[in-house]
Amino acid sequence: MNKNMQNVKIIGTGSYVPENVLTNNDLEKMVDTNDEWIIARTGIKERRIAKDNETTSDISSKAALRALENAKLNPEQLELIIVATNSPDMIFPATACLVQDKIEAINAATFDLQAGCTGFVYGMITAWQFIVSGFYNNALVIGGETLSKFVDWTDRNTCVLFGDGAGAVVLKANKTEGILSGHLKGDGSGADLIKIPAGASKNPTSHETIKQRLHYVKMKGNGVFKYAVKYMKRSTISALEKCNISATDVDCFIPHQANMRIIEVVAKVLGIKKDKVFINLDKYGNTSAASVAIALDEAVRQGKIQNGDIVVLTAFGAGLTSGSIVIKWVK
Ligand code: ACO
Numbered sequence: 001m002n003k004n005m006q007n008v009k010i011i012g013t014g015s016y017v018p019e020n021v022l023t024n025n026d027l028e029k030m031v032d033t034n035d036e037w038i039i040a041r042t043g044i045k046e047r048r049i050a051k052d053n054e055t056t057s058d059i060s061s062k063a064a065l066r067a068l069e070n071a072k073l074n075p076e077q078l079e080l081i082i083v084a085t086n087s088p089d090m091i092f093p094a095t096a097c098l099v100q101d102k103i104e105a106i107n108a109a110t111f112d113l114q115a116g117c118t119g120f121v122y123g124m125i126t127a128w129q130f131i132v133s134g135f136y137n138n139a140l141v142i143g144g145e146t147l148s149k150f151v152d153w154t155d156r157n158t159c160v161l162f163g164d165g166a167g168a169v170v171l172k173a174n175k176t177e178g179i180l181s182g183h184l185k186g187d188g189s190g191a192d193l194i195k196i197p198a199g200a201s202k203n204p205t206s207h208e209t210i211k212q213r214l215h216y217v218k219m220k221g222n223g224v225f226k227y228a229v230k231y232m233k234r235s236t237i238s239a240l241e242k243c244n245i246s247a248t249d250v251d252c253f254i255p256h257q258a259n260m261r262i263i264e265v266v267a268k269v270l271g272i273k274k275d276k277v278f279i280n281l282d283k284y285g286n287t288s289a290a291s292v293a294i295a296l297d298e299a300v301r302q303g304k305i306q307n308g309d310i311v312v313l314t315a316f317g318a319g320l321t322s323g324s325i326v327i328k329w330v331k
Contacts (some may be wrong), residue, residue, distance in 0.1 A: 001144030002060030008177030009330050010169050011138075012071025015297035016062035017048040017165040017284060025162070037247040038160050043260025047163025047285035050146040054119050055089045055100035056166070063293070064103050067140065069145035073171035078141035078170075082127055084119025084289040086318065087147045091200065099142065108140070114196070116317025117256050118184075120145055120167070124313070126180040127171050141177035142168040143293035148198055152216035161258070162217070163285035167293025177328040180189045181242035183235045190227055193218040211249040224320075225262060231322035232256070235312045239324035241259055245310055247271050251297045252305050257281035258289040266314075278304060282328035288317065305331050 023046045024035040038044055050059065060083055068075060083096040096110035115122040120143030125141035144166035151159050171179075198214035199205050209215065232255060240247060247270045255263050258279060267277045276301045287294060292313050299305050307329060314324040 003052055004130060007174045007178045008128050008171050009174040010022045010327065011172045012067045012073065012170040012295040013168065013300050014063045014068070015165065015294040016059050016066065016071055017279055017294065018050045018054060018059060020049045020051065021046050022049045027160055030153060031159060032050060033156045033160055041261070042161060042286045043281055044104070044160065045282045049148045050163055054144045054146065054331040056087050056144045057095045057102060058086050059146065059164065060095065060100040060168070061099050061110045061165040063144065063168040064099060064140055064142055067170050068103070068292035071172070073138065074116040075103045076107055078108040078138060078140050079106040079136040080127060080130055081105060081110045082123040082139065082141045083106045083142070083144045084123040085112060085145055086114060086116060086288050087145045087150055088112060095144065099153050105140070115321045116319045117258065117286070117288045117291060118315040118317045118319070118321040118323045119204045120293045120314055121185060121323035121325055122172070122321070124169065125184055125323065128182065131171060131173050134171070134264070138172045140168060140170050142166060143289040143291070145288045145290045147217070147288050150215070152213055154253045155216065157221060158217050158219050161286050164286050165245040165284055165287040165290045165294050167290050167297050169293065169296065177330055180245070180328055181239050182323065183238040183242065183323045185231065185235060185292050185321065187320045192220070193223045193227065193320065194318040196304070199235025225259070227320055228258065228262045228316045229265050229269070231316050231320070232262070232308065232314050233269050234313060235322045235324040236266070236270055239312070239325065239326050244327050245326060249310055250276055250312050251309035252276060252278060252292065252299055252311045254278045254292055254295045254299060254311065254313045256283065256317065257295055258286045291315070
């Protein structure tokens, strides 16, 4: 327990994406779609796809080890591991336990967190509270997905959107600034907009659920689009207001990488200039809970985030959920 440290900062980031690249041209051979449509409607050019024997815990562990190396922390020093995922290795045990074993973080507590694509932001805010309260001194938060295993590769409405990957951060108690504020929201009235209908208690697996292809992602894209714009805007404003920072003071805006059009509209309504917005969805598509985590790691490694910068992470996703974090970047 560490009761004196009230602030929390990110001391390391890491990410990993599978080697296998699936381009829009590849998808043209699988479903009735084309490169122009996908780029115009989403901004996505290609995505990474995990191998058959490559799991969420495998790629999450690789991202985790990179974050730990960057943080100069040994796995056995870790006190908490949270894995945000919608595509766990199994319904149970938690993927976080499998990651803990793979990276040999023998002293860490472990749990999974499921909050759609907002999962990593939920995970960071949860870990932040554990450290602020003095319960833990450090935590590893991972967003990891192999959603390609839950995507219907005959459904052009969804299969062009998603990709696999993992990103991670190490958080640690800190005497000066770091995470400044956060905001989280849930809205279960929109639960039907994006879901995997079968394979759990509502529709246990049966011949019928398999025949009806109910084990795959089902999405009403237009409904999600409207929700995404409204709630990412509201969540970002709420988090910024809590720490008295104006959107025009944001140095690096890292939104959930679902759709270029959503990102552009959100940045515009917030008044955040294009050159402050970090984008990598053209390379990876929507990696769900991993998206913000991968983008944050790439922004750091590309030198897009400097000491003292105000960084905002924001996401929305299945649930429905939304959330944002404001960080003053301190090395
Ligand atoms: N290729 C070609 N045509 C397509 C494709 C495709 N891959 N997919 C759909 N179409 C067609 C549709 O059938 C439709 O044809 P019709 O007019 O003849 O019926 C037409 O394109 C337009 O379809 P819309 O759904 O209206 O297209 P829209 O502009 O809304 O774009 C999209 C669809 C990209 C899915 C958009 O709605 C979107 O990005 N929504 C948000 C989705 C999202 O962010 N999901 C992630 C949720 S986060 C989580 O928790 C996992």
